[in-house]
Amino acid sequence: MTSDAAAASKNLGTGIRLRLSLMMFLQFFVWGAWFVTMGTFLGQGLGVSGSEISLAYLAQSLGAILAPLIIGLIADQFFSAQKILGVLHTAGAVLLWFAGDVSEFGLFFPLILGYMILYMPTLALVNSVSFRQMRDPERQFPSVRVLGTIGWIVAGLVIGWLGWEQGQLPLTFKMAAVASLILGIFSFTLPATPPTRRGEKSSVREMLGLEALSLLKSRSYLVFFLASIAICVPLAFYYNFTNLFLNEVGVEGAAAVQSLGQVSEVLFLLVLPFLLKRFGVKLTLAIGMAAWALRYVCFAFGDSGGMFWLLIVGLLLHGICYDFFFVAGQIYTNRFAGDRFRSSAQGLITLATYGVGILIGSLVSGPIVDAFATADGHQWRDIWVIPAIIAAVVLVLFLLLFKDRSTRASATVGLEAEVTTLEAPGTSLPVPRDTNPER
Template sequence: MRSDSRTRTAVRGGRDGGGIDGGESTADTRADAPMFMRLVAMMLLQFMVFGSWFATFGLVLVTNGLGSVIGLAYSLAAVAAIVSPMFLGAIADRFLASQKALGIAHLCGAAVMLLLPSVVTAANGALALGLIFLYMVFFQPTLGLVNSIGLRHLGGNEKLFPYMRVFGTLGWVLAGVGVGALGLSASTHLFYVTAATSFVYGIYAFSLPSTPAPAKGVRFTIGDIVGARAFKLLKSRNFLTLIICAVLTAIALGVYNSYASPFLGALGITNVAGVLAVGQAAEVAFILTIPWVVKHVGMKWALFAGMVMWGMRFLVFIAAGLVSSTGLAILGVALQGICNDFFLVLAAMYIGEVVPVKYSAQAQSMLILAVSGVGQLIGSLVSGEVFGATVGANQAATAADWTPVLIIPVFSAAITAVVWAVFFHDARRDSDSTKPAPLEVGP
């Protein structure tokens, strides 16, 4: 990427030739160093907010006598991912600039976070669940919005996306290490850290490069509320396969988010937030290999590796529990690098490359819905039931007793591997290209 301030790269329009505003304009945006650094700061702050509380939320609940609602709490977070991103995605597509939607969502989330410490300390499970659901209604759509904003302003430089996204991972690492160093892994005070970070980010979001609604001026319909425009993409076998496999893979993600921190606590690890940050640190290393891997093995098999590795890491966790090995547990956490980078990051890149720009916000939201919504909901609910019947029902449970909970992702990964290998066709733009062919979407 050239850093010359005179360098300008046209924003990639839709496959139908539309510009950034969905019309016929040839609006362009700077792809120089200042623009890139603004997007980097966006990713850094986005995941500092997320990483400051989400990783050890289950441990906080256990510490405050609310261990029985862990599965339900993460399930409600997944339900929020189902009901909110498509709606906000439709608004961002037509009525509200993406950077403004991002700022408003984080400012509202900061206000909700300020209410959580006293509620959780009082062990008010019902109200805590309600506040978490409300917070996630605001937060979940922002995961798709940052991908959409980043890819739009990188223009034709989609290959730079992993290098931008890696700073999101660094943000999560910084948040985890900070929370752990402050001794807040199991403390309700971590919610204050999240609120402060979210407020700063919310203000910053309004200064991001203008990202107008791509479908501005197009008649709004009720179907836009549920993202019906993006449903057209499901006519493509590749896109449908991606969404199905995203749901299946996210079952493992639901189990991990819900019970990784209590499992590590059962192994006797005290600085849980710091250990979990090892996973994000590994992402930094692996994310930099994405361009090389895609070039040499292709998008299909790079995504396949990320999906399958979710099953492999839970086999490592099972082994760690059976032999009471903190070393194996840390190895399982470190495999986060392959699991997330070669699944979530590559999936977002794939959508950015093949989906017409006028569908981009809702397509990214559909991915978030599949991952953070449907898949994690299934994973959280199923693992919650299994946890309640095994570990939760045994006051003397040790790490070895976690096997029934940890085996769930192994089965989901096996199913995913078969579906992906059989049904996804690795089409290219041309015989010499490493880029996937664009989706053919009707009017």
């Protein structure tokens, strides 16, 4: 095969690319349509405490913890990923519709908990559907995934343009419900993504997707896994309270302004393949973690007056924070897992980040925000310094402990030159060659 023919064989067809891109757009439009402003909806609309706001955001963690079970038990075993995606989004639309109508936290929480149990597995499913159509995910996935970021941006701009933060935030749940129903129906038209182990006799461990835990036998992946959990503790502060913070300090159209973070995410997502190839996984992940610490410093000292530019810088850092750690981590996980347990591995990393990490972060952030509550708001400078310190500590520990030399993400070289494949019963996982005599 000539080099031109080989390159052509790696290209996604236009029809498939468009469908995958629309899937990503709707996937993150649905999430961004209500998730960003939920803290303000609860704090100013329902008058709940910071701890209750964190409890509502904690629902995503419970959903993420169940995600590997749903993916491993169903997507890898029995039903096509795109069909499961359609069912989950259609059912989720119903719960979102009713969530916008409630006026008490006791009624709201079970609805949003049920929704997140349905939604969080879809994050791994859309990745699985995408990766299964790609021969060169490191090069092809970012250009598809970027439409998800654009979807999140559009949701924020719509909320800001319509002025829903001024007492009409229940409408955000209605908008998300309609989009979720559209995505649910559209999912059945996506490229077929059949289960990878249909008809095989499987143990309970295999059925639950726990074979992906074999990845943790590698020291490099274990450190990455633990760092993913730890960096999500400060991430919870951002998800749970940034919109409330911006509204309290007087930023007009806070949701729209906040979408600047996703604009930067688009730009940095496009350069991610080049950065991975040039600097490798370790430095890319470290840059992402460093940006988390810096952004919280910007939030701590910014305001809606003369220091407004610091808030803008903090929001624009979101592209580096998210792309250079989370998207790069998804690509790293995809490479490390191989074809056989790709869906389970994506579910596992969802468990680590949006599950365990956000769970811990939500439990920590709520009481901290309540501790700095005042009669007319919160002492935000004191609040933001805390996640900045946490992110800095995680960064230092990651730089000291992550020793993998096999993860330079080159689209042409891959892992072959620097890993040895060890065959374990029922698995075929690339395990880094042990080059550290002290390990």
